[in-house]
Amino acid sequence: xxxxxxxxxxxxxxxxxxxxxxxxxxxxxxxxxxxxxxxxxxxxxxxxxxxxxxxxxxxxxxxxxxxxxxxxxxxxxxxxxxxxxxxxxxxxxxxxxxxxxxxxxxxxxxxxxxxxxxxxxxxxxxxxxxxxxxxxxxxxxxxxxxxxxxxxxxxxxxxxxxxxxxxxxxxxxxxxxxxxxxxxxxxxxxxxxxxxxxxxxxxxxxxxxxxxxxxxxxxxxxxxxxxxxxxxxxxxxxxxxxxxxxxxxxxxxxxxxxxxxxxxxxxxxxxxxxxxxxxxxxxxxxxxxxxxxxxxxxxxxxxxxxxxxxxxxxxxxxxxxxxxxxxxxxxxxxxxxxxxxxxxxxxxxxxxxxxxxxxxxxxxxxxxxxxxxxxxxxxxxxxxxxxxxxxxxxxxxxxxxxxxxxxxxxxxxxxxxxxxxxxxxxxxxxxxxxxxxxxxxxxxxxxxxxxxxxxxxxxxxxxxxxxxxxxxxxxxxxxxxxxxxxxx
Amino acid sequence: xxxxxxxxxxxxxxxxxxxxxxxxxxxxxxxxxxxxxxxxxxxxxxxxxxxxxxxxxxxxxxxxxxxxxxxxxxxxxxxxxxxxxxxxxxxxxxxxxxxxxxxxxxxxxxxxxxxxxxxxxxxxxxxxxxxxxxxxxxxxxxxxxxxxxxxxxxxxxxxxxxxxxxxxxxxxxxxxxxxxxxxxxxxxxxxxxxxxxxxxxxxxxxxxxxxxxxxxxxxxxxxxxxxxxxxxxxxxxxxxxxxxxxxxxxxxxxxxxxxxxxxxxxxxxxxxxxxxxxxxxxxxxxxxxxxxxxxxxxxxxxxxxxxxxxxxxxxxxxxxxxxxxxxxxxxxxxxxxxxxxxxxxxxxxxxxxxxxxxxxxxxxxxxxxxxxxxxxxxxxxxxxxxxxxxxxxxxxxxxxxxxxxxxxxxxxxxxxxxxxxxxxxxxxxxxxxxxxxxxxxxxxxxxxxxxxxxxxxxxxxxxxxxxxxxxxxxxxx
Numbered sequence: 001x002x003x004x005x006x007x008x009x010x011x012x013x014x015x016x017x018x019x020x021x022x023x024x025x026x027x028x029x030x031x032x033x034x035x036x037x038x039x040x041x042x043x044x045x046x047x048x049x050x051x052x053x054x055x056x057x058x059x060x061x062x063x064x065x066x067x068x069x070x071x072x073x074x075x076x077x078x079x080x081x082x083x084x085x086x087x088x089x090x091x092x093x094x095x096x097x098x099x100x101x102x103x104x105x106x107x108x109x110x111x112x113x114x115x116x117x118x119x120x121x122x123x124x125x126x127x128x129x130x131x132x133x134x135x136x137x138x139x140x141x142x143x144x145x146x147x148x149x150x151x152x153x154x155x156x157x158x159x160x161x162x163x164x165x166x167x168x169x170x171x172x173x174x175x176x177x178x179x180x181x182x183x184x185x186x187x188x189x190x191x192x193x194x195x196x197x198x199x200x201x202x203x204x205x206x207x208x209x210x211x212x213x214x215x216x217x218x219x220x221x222x223x224x225x226x227x228x229x230x231x232x233x234x235x236x237x238x239x240x241x242x243x244x245x246x247x248x249x250x251x252x253x254x255x256x257x258x259x260x261x262x263x264x265x266x267x268x269x270x271x272x273x274x275x276x277x278x279x280x281x282x283x284x285x286x287x288x289x290x291x292x293x294x295x296x297x298x299x300x301x302x303x304x305x306x307x308x309x310x311x312x313x314x315x316x317x318x319x320x321x322x323x324x325x326x327x328x329x330x331x332x333x334x335x336x337x338x339x340x341x342x343x344x345x346x347x348x349x350x351x352x353x354x355x356x357x358x359x360x361x362x363x364x365x366x367x368x369x370x371x372x373x374x375x376x377x378x379x380x381x382x383x384x385x386x387x388x389x390x391x392x393x394x395x396x397x398x399x400x401x402x403x404x405x406x407x408x409x410x411x412x413x414x415x416x417x418x419x420x421x422x423x424x425x426x427x428x429x430x431x432x433x434x435x436x437x438x439x440x441x442x443x444x445x446x447x448x449x450x451x452x453x454x455x456x457x458x459x460x461x462x463x464x465x466x467x468x469x470x471x472x473x474x475x476x477x478x479x480x481x482x483x484x485x486x487x488x
Numbered sequence: 489x490x491x492x493x494x495x496x497x498x499x500x501x502x503x504x505x506x507x508x509x510x511x512x513x514x515x516x517x518x519x520x521x522x523x524x525x526x527x528x529x530x531x532x533x534x535x536x537x538x539x540x541x542x543x544x545x546x547x548x549x550x551x552x553x554x555x556x557x558x559x560x561x562x563x564x565x566x567x568x569x570x571x572x573x574x575x576x577x578x579x580x581x582x583x584x585x586x587x588x589x590x591x592x593x594x595x596x597x598x599x600x601x602x603x604x605x606x607x608x609x610x611x612x613x614x615x616x617x618x619x620x621x622x623x624x625x626x627x628x629x630x631x632x633x634x635x636x637x638x639x640x641x642x643x644x645x646x647x648x649x650x651x652x653x654x655x656x657x658x659x660x661x662x663x664x665x666x667x668x669x670x671x672x673x674x675x676x677x678x679x680x681x682x683x684x685x686x687x688x689x690x691x692x693x694x695x696x697x698x699x700x701x702x703x704x705x706x707x708x709x710x711x712x713x714x715x716x717x718x719x720x721x722x723x724x725x726x727x728x729x730x731x732x733x734x735x736x737x738x739x740x741x742x743x744x745x746x747x748x749x750x751x752x753x754x755x756x757x758x759x760x761x762x763x764x765x766x767x768x769x770x771x772x773x774x775x776x777x778x779x780x781x782x783x784x785x786x787x788x789x790x791x792x793x794x795x796x797x798x799x800x801x802x803x804x805x806x807x808x809x810x811x812x813x814x815x816x817x818x819x820x821x822x823x824x825x826x827x828x829x830x831x832x833x834x835x836x837x838x839x840x841x842x843x844x845x846x847x848x849x850x851x852x853x854x855x856x857x858x859x860x861x862x863x864x865x866x867x868x869x870x871x872x873x874x875x876x877x878x879x880x881x882x883x884x885x886x887x888x889x890x891x892x893x894x895x896x897x898x899x900x901x902x903x904x905x906x907x908x909x910x911x912x913x914x915x916x917x918x919x920x921x922x923x924x925x926x927x928x929x930x931x932x933x934x935x936x937x938x939x940x941x942x943x944x945x946x947x948x949x950x951x952x953x954x955x956x957x958x959x960x961x962x963x964x965x
Binding site: 083084090092097100102103104106201202203204205206208209210236237238239240316317319320322323324325326328329330340344364367368369372376 | 527530531532533534535536537538539566568570572575576577578630757759760761764765766767
């Protein structure tokens with residue numbers, strides 16, 4: 001049962017092959033048995049899940065006042081622990097919020113609840129979503145199910161590892177600089193980061209507000225389409241969400257992609273790219289040729305500036321966003337503060353981990369008087385240049401493809417002392433966030449026995465086409481069906 | 489040496505909305521601590537601000553009233569600093585692109601002339617909560633009811649040259665925001681407060697002196713006193729050979745002194761940057777014109793109209809238009825009695841006297857405009873004299889009813905029957921032959937004596953004009 005996709009499970013529920021309660025119990029058992037090897041969950045909400053499953057079974061059995069059952073009714077899902085859940089702890093992977101229980105649900109949670117999905121728990125993540133390896137979590141590193149000596153990527157590493165190990169059929173993630181696509185690539189699953197503004201950020205704990213976007217981690221593009229349809233849409237509570245109709249993302253999955261123009265940026269195949277990964281990506285692009293696509297070499301001349309620009313903008317916003325964690329109203333407070341300054345310094349000093357502190361320092365510096373123009377304003381200008389690069393590219397091509405990450409998963413601990421090398425693992429994903437575009441990563445094969453992700457970048461609000469292009473690849477290949485040895 | 493004072497004011501006025509600037513929580517004053525602070529006001533993780541559109545319209549209204557440029561593309565920015573009553577660790581304000589740009593307002597000078605004061609800008613921002621230092625045994629209580637209350641910060645040019653001008657400017661702004669209905673202007677509750685930037689320079693020097701910023705002054709009286717004290721302090725320093733340092737100072741009304749809060753070196757770096765949670769506010773020309781069409785008659789225009797249409801003096805018109813409530817009151821009174829001069833006199837003297845004595849606002853007056861209008865109508869139609877009217881007014885103030893009720897009940901109706909008055913004149917003249925003789929011998933002031941006698945007989949109710957005329961007629965025979 002656990003190897004099935006959301007679409008298949010939905011069919012099973014509809015056919016009464018099993019109930020949501022049975023399905024939920026089966027996944028809960030699997031989490032209990034296997035997750036100790038991975039550490040992909042921070043909180044497993046078994047009781048809450050079973051109650052939701054029973055509700056879903058009622059809804060599946062008969063007409064329900066909330067409307068007809070849909071493809072997610074009764075489906076077990078996991079939520080990244082960055083989404084506030086009413087009554088269930090939300091930690092954001094930090095000691096700072098180890099005691100925090102929100103009195104409200106994030107809009108994304110609301111929407112999945114309304115769809116009748118069953119939340120099995122909250123997944124592990126890099127602290128405040130800052131990391132590319134899931135090693136910065138207060139709750140310990142997450143392991144890659146393909147090789148538990150290796151990292152799953154980050155920051156949505158818990159969600160990616162859980163989906164790859166078939167502990168859950170689908171999970172949410174958030175992507176600020178690659179935090180969905182990079183772990184999806186490293187764990188051999190499908191990850192989707194929608195257009196900025198497609199999904200409400202309300203109740204999603206902010207890292208870098210102008211870049212953060214919620215998305216999905218699933219086995220297949222079809223499942224991504226199902227989840228995205230449920231979680232998208234304008235939200236009055238988020239001024240940056242976009243008031244644009246949500247299409248049925250499953251409707252065009254089977255469209256023929258013959259004649260589609262795929263742009264391949266030459267800058268994504270530079271000396272930083274692992275040769276084996278390059279070979280795998282080239283093979284995947286060849287597969288698209290066979291499907292009738294036209295391959296066009298393009299250039300994104302400013303993409304080399306994306307990492308430095310990102311590491312000004314994201315820390316700048318985070319330095320301000322994380323100011324509310326001050327030990328005054330909620331979260332960690334130090335023992336016996338002797339005065340206000342001591343309260344601030346020790347509460348924040350004890351509550352935040354090293355990477356979070358590093359980014360707050362960088363961000364505060366970049367915004368400070370006398371440096372603002374040289375760093376923050378310049379980075380914003382680069383952001384515009386990067387957006388313009390994409391704009392020009394999309395005049396010539398329908399989608400853009402390349403590697404998601406320059407390497408396959410690396411060893412736990414390998415890059416922890418070298419932040420620059422860690423930051424470079426997002427070198428191909430970051431530009432997409434800076435421009436606010438939608439991007440996916442889909443399994444494209446293996447290099448050195450570890451999964452490789454193919455990144456597909458689309459134009460604004462062109463998620464339906466991205467999903468169509470990804471789905472067609474998944475009809476022609478079986479990389480996405482491969483599961484790690486110990487978790488089959 | 490002759491010194492010149494240079495003053496610029498930053499006025500914070502609370503906008504009269506029902507809900508906060510970025511959340512749906514109520515802005516009502518005086519609730520139990522922390523009962524009017526929602527998740528957004530508390531700065532809980534994951535929550536987001538949503539702009540209350542009403543504040544934008546209010547700010548535009550203000551901008552139009554001071555003939556300012558309206559920012560068609562204004563941007564909210566974060567002002568970052570840590571303080572326990574600032575829940576998010578930043579205040580959402582506006583920095584580079586305020587909603588209201590350069591404008592001006594004319595103030596009235598003591599010599600009767602008027603002076604134009606520039607307004608650099610006005611921007612929208614949220615208020616912080618309150619720290620309560622008393623009653624917590626060395627700890628601090630935090631009340632976040634005020635957090636997120638909408639403020640309009642109005643920044644003037646350094647155009648004022650004395651504390652009196654600063655007060656005149658502040659009063660003018662106070663009157664304006666109330667005219668516009670964008671603020672209740674309640675100074676006790678902190679809805680209208682200001683910071684004053686004060687410096688001195690030798691008269692004739694172009695360059696500004698080093699300024700001190702006086703924080704958080706919440707009354708007209710304190711503004712004047714704080715500035716005077718600060719000017720004196722600065723002159724003393726310079727004349728003593730010292731240098732004024734740029735700093736923020738606090739005015740202590742109890743000790744009537746200003747003292748240093750922090751110097752320029754200790755000034756915080758607020759690390760302003762555009763708030764990524766809020767989109768730029770884009771205002772269309774059409775929307776601006778729609779708001780312009782809702783502007784009420786402003787104080788200057790009203791004053792001019794009062795002088796022109798009602799023939800009022802500049803002073804009367806000035807006082808009557810100092811607040812919209814007073815102007816409205818006056819117009820209602822005038823509508824009822826159709827005598828602008830009489831109405832102005834009564835509102836500015838009798839009514840104002842009573843209000844001042846009780847320290848009462850005109851809107852709380854027990855004698856409302858219709859009642860006063862009714863009273864003045866009785867003077868106009870000769871039912872009572874002006875003197876009797878004061879007695880009736882006192883009774884109305886005490887809640888004894890309308891003017892007509894009181895005139896009726898107390899029998900105060902003026903005697904206008906000339907037969908009756910003539911009989912009384914005859915009686916008084918007959919009873920006082922000596923005085924009549926004196927009068928006829930040239931003692932004209934005896935006239936007052938006769939009038940007094942008649943008024944005594946009638947309890948003041950005889951029509952004074954008729955009495956005078958009849959007396960003169962009889963005595964000249």
